[in-house]
Amino acid sequence: MVAKRTTIKDIAEAVGVSTALVSFALNDGNKKYRVSEEMVRKIRSVAREMNYQPNSAAKSLRSGRTDTIGVILSDISNRFFADIARCIEDEASEAGITVMIGSTDENPRKFERLVDVFLNKGVDGFIIVPCEKSVHVIRRLVEAKVPVVLIDRTYADLDVSSVTLNNRKATMLAVDELYGQGFRKIRFITYHTTISNIVDRETGYVESMRKYGLEDEISVSKIKYENILENMRKLIPQVLEDGVEALIFSTNRLAIDSLVVLREIGKKVPEDVAVIAFDGSETFAFDLYYTTVSYIKQPIEKFGTEAFSVLSKLIKTGDTRDYKTVVLHPELIAQESSKKK
Amino acid sequence: MVAKRTTIKDIAEAVGVSTALVSFALNDGNKKYRVSEEMVRKIRSVAREMNYQPNSAAKSLRSGRTDTIGVILSDISNRFFADIARCIEDEASEAGITVMIGSTDENPRKFERLVDVFLNKGVDGFIIVPCEKSVHVIRRLVEAKVPVVLIDRTYADLDVSSVTLNNRKATMLAVDELYGQGFRKIRFITYHTTISNIVDRETGYVESMRKYGLEDEISVSKIKYENILENMRKLIPQVLEDGVEALIFSTNRLAIDSLVVLREIGKKVPEDVAVIAFDGSETFAFDLYYTTVSYIKQPIEKFGTEAFSVLSKLIKTGDTRDYKTVVLHPELIAQESSKKK
DNA sequence: CTGAAAGCGCTTACAG
DNA sequence: CTGAAAGCGCTTACAG
Numbered sequence: 001m002v003a004k005r006t007t008i009k010d011i012a013e014a015v016g017v018s019t020a021l022v023s024f025a026l027n028d029g030n031k032k033y034r035v036s037e038e039m040v041r042k043i044r045s046v047a048r049e050m051n052y053q054p055n056s057a058a059k060s061l062r063s064g065r066t067d068t069i070g071v072i073l074s075d076i077s078n079r080f081f082a083d084i085a086r087c088i089e090d091e092a093s094e095a096g097i098t099v100m101i102g103s104t105d106e107n108p109r110k111f112e113r114l115v116d117v118f119l120n121k122g123v124d125g126f127i128i129v130p131c132e133k134s135v136h137v138i139r140r141l142v143e144a145k146v147p148v149v150l151i152d153r154t155y156a157d158l159d160v161s162s163v164t165l166n167n168r169k170a171t172m173l174a175v176d177e178l179y180g181q182g183f184r185k186i187r188f189i190t191y192h193t194t195i196s197n198i199v200d201r202e203t204g205y206v207e208s209m210r211k212y213g214l215e216d217e218i219s220v221s222k223i224k225y226e227n228i229l230e231n232m233r234k235l236i237p238q239v240l241e242d243g244v245e246a247l248i249f250s251t252n253r254l255a256i257d258s259l260v261v262l263r264e265i266g267k268k269v270p271e272d273v274a275v276i277a278f279d280g281s282e283t284f285a286f287d288l289y290y291t292t293v294s295y296i297k298q299p300i301e302k303f304g305t306e307a308f309s310v311l312s313k314l315i316k317t318g319d320t321r322d323y324k325t326v327v328l329h330p331e332l333i334a335q336e337s338s339k340k341k
Numbered sequence: 342m343v344a345k346r347t348t349i350k351d352i353a354e355a356v357g358v359s360t361a362l363v364s365f366a367l368n369d370g371n372k373k374y375r376v377s378e379e380m381v382r383k384i385r386s387v388a389r390e391m392n393y394q395p396n397s398a399a400k401s402l403r404s405g406r407t408d409t410i411g412v413i414l415s416d417i418s419n420r421f422f423a424d425i426a427r428c429i430e431d432e433a434s435e436a437g438i439t440v441m442i443g444s445t446d447e448n449p450r451k452f453e454r455l456v457d458v459f460l461n462k463g464v465d466g467f468i469i470v471p472c473e474k475s476v477h478v479i480r481r482l483v484e485a486k487v488p489v490v491l492i493d494r495t496y497a498d499l500d501v502s503s504v505t506l507n508n509r510k511a512t513m514l515a516v517d518e519l520y521g522q523g524f525r526k527i528r529f530i531t532y533h534t535t536i537s538n539i540v541d542r543e544t545g546y547v548e549s550m551r552k553y554g555l556e557d558e559i560s561v562s563k564i565k566y567e568n569i570l571e572n573m574r575k576l577i578p579q580v581l582e583d584g585v586e587a588l589i590f591s592t593n594r595l596a597i598d599s600l601v602v603l604r605e606i607g608k609k610v611p612e613d614v615a616v617i618a619f620d621g622s623e624t625f626a627f628d629l630y631y632t633t634v635s636y637i638k639q640p641i642e643k644f645g646t647e648a649f650s651v652l653s654k655l656i657k658t659g660d661t662r663d664y665k666t667v668v669l670h671p672e673l674i675a676q677e678s679s680k681k682k
Numbered sequence: 683c684t685g686a687a688a689g690c691g692c693t694t695a696c697a698g
Numbered sequence: 699c700t701g702a703a704a705g706c707g708c709t710t711a712c713a714g
Contacts, residue, residue: 058707
């Protein structure tokens with residue numbers, strides 16, 4: 001711990017006034033209690049001299065606010081979430097708010113534990129990427145009127161704020177592009193889950209195929225989200241044997257590992273099979289592939305900025321009934337990997 | 342905020358005892374004050390029923406401890422640091438400690454501000470990746486006896502705990518490999534900085550070249566750490582014109598962008614030029630390159646686990662004089678990109 | 683414009 | 699084994 005911090009009392013003694021006055025002078029803000037200009041200056045200069053640092057614990061105890069928010073993500077070492085975390089951090093820092101971060105690894109028990117820990121710490125609110133089988137935790141928060149904003153995924157039947165992607169549109173854009181290029185045998189590759197965003201991506205694919213009268217071509221492959229590379233080594237050759245012409249992947253990871261497999265088995269993209277991935281851009285390093293990869297672009301920063309802005313308002317007004325759902329729009333970045341050759 | 346939390350007082354009233362007794366029963370731990378077994382059970386069960394959550398602010402105010410640590414990194418959206426952050430988070434969570442995270446972007450002012458904010462929040466200690474021009478901040482912390490552990494980079498003249506890589510050895514391993522393959526014209530590519538780890542990597546390269554009697558072949562290219570891809574588009578062709586046979590990169594980012602440029606200008610790795618990068622493995626997605634990339638592997642998780650373990654001890658003993666410097670060992674993962682063809 | 687005092691929720695010597 | 703009370707550092711109605 002820092003050796004003997006100066007307190008408001010030390011300053012009061014040094015200046016020869018009451019602690020109350022010091023507090024007013026230092027916070028001022030809502031000029032409710034007027035203090036003479038001169039006194040404010042004096043107190044502030046002494047505070048600076050004595051290197052005064054307010055004690056947050058005491059402040060929180062009195063005010064009930066901590067100026068801290070809890071951010072619970074799937075996994076902070078995943079690029080997508082790390083980028084979002086970074087945006088939230090920047091916004092928060094700007095607003096004088098501190099961020100506590102935790103990763104659930106899609107494990108409901110870890111998730112619930114994190115929520116409790118952060119609740120104990122007295123966070124003013126949450127930004128959460130909910131994992132499977134944890135509606136009850138979110139519901140509990142909502143009922144307790146804790147300010148919460150969900151990102152990336154949400155629950156349609158819960159009155160809770162959220163910032164999500166229009167995931168159905170995302171895969172529709174992908175089908176549009178491939179159809180436009182002349183592909184018909186288009187397969188959607190995803191994994192087993194009930195998480196809303198992934199499910200929506202599948203729905204978008206199916207609906208879009210219908211739209212083009214390709215009911216008979218609708219085909220979805222699902223793997224378990226474990227040992228993805230190995231799973232793909234089995235799946236991808238089968239897919240090609242089926243005569244599939246183009247692949248749409250529901251996540252970045254699935255796409256990357258599949259591209260590796262395609263290279264391993266000597267299949268060319270897009271000559272042997274066309275590909276559309278999720279999430280590209282510099283940070284995702286498709287750069288290294290021999291061909292440019294088409295992908296659905298999510299406005300990553302917006303997840304962070306929007307979520308923080310919605311949460312701030314919830315905290316400020318204290319009215320958690322007045323929830324807000326923000327839907328972000330995907331963009332298709334069409335490159336070589338989805339071209340008909 | 343959570344609607345009306347139960348306090349120790351509520352429990353005391355419900356059970357019909359003093360708040361002191363409730364506190365003892367709930368914390369127990371150091372059985373200093375003995376409470377009857379039966380009473381402990383009763384109080385705990387009531388606490389559970391009433392869904393008691395201790396108020397951290399009050400606890401901190403009394404104890405002076407927050408069970409929170411501040412982790413200040415270069416940039417949480419950078420894979421390397423995100424992985425480290427994740428490890429720290431896991432270790433901390435295991436120990437009931439919460440983590441606050443901040444990114445400096447190598448900006449000394451941001452860095453100093455983060456330190457102050459976290460200090461205000463009353464963190465029990467810091468894990469820090471120090472940026473350039475910020476020795477004074479670290480020195481201030483050390484002098485104030487705040488528990489601090491530096492990672493990735495350190496200051497030789499400061500009595501402070503640290504967990505770093507043996508960076509000189511890292512580049513020596515790279516030279517060893519390339520020399521062994523028969524390469525002589527080996528260039529080290531890095532960027533302008535005074536950060537210890539990067540400087541050490543250069544030193545290791547130079548020393549190693551000397552060791553092999555290649556004084557005359559020692560050559561280092563430095564760019565500014567901005568617009569790296571563009572800078573590389575200029576640099577790499579020049580390097581090749583100089584007849585360089587092999588490249589060692591001081592960071593992962595430099596390597597990636599250079600590989601992209603090499604592909605762009607139609608140069609083959611390792612046929613036209615051999616390459617050794619920093620940091621590979623799945624998470625860094627060299628996978629997508631047409632050839633496997635040789636790289637210097639840092640034991641990333643260990644940065645996190647060791648740093649946390651050292652910090653924990655510092656916090657526990659309170660003796661910050663007893664600092665500890667941990668040096669981790671690099672490993673060379675030799676693959677296709679460094680082979681003589 | 684300024685001060686005295688209560689109280690946020692908890693822990694911990696001090697009594698009994 | 700248990701209770702009464704002080705105090706951590708701050709804010710904020712309430713007086714003056």
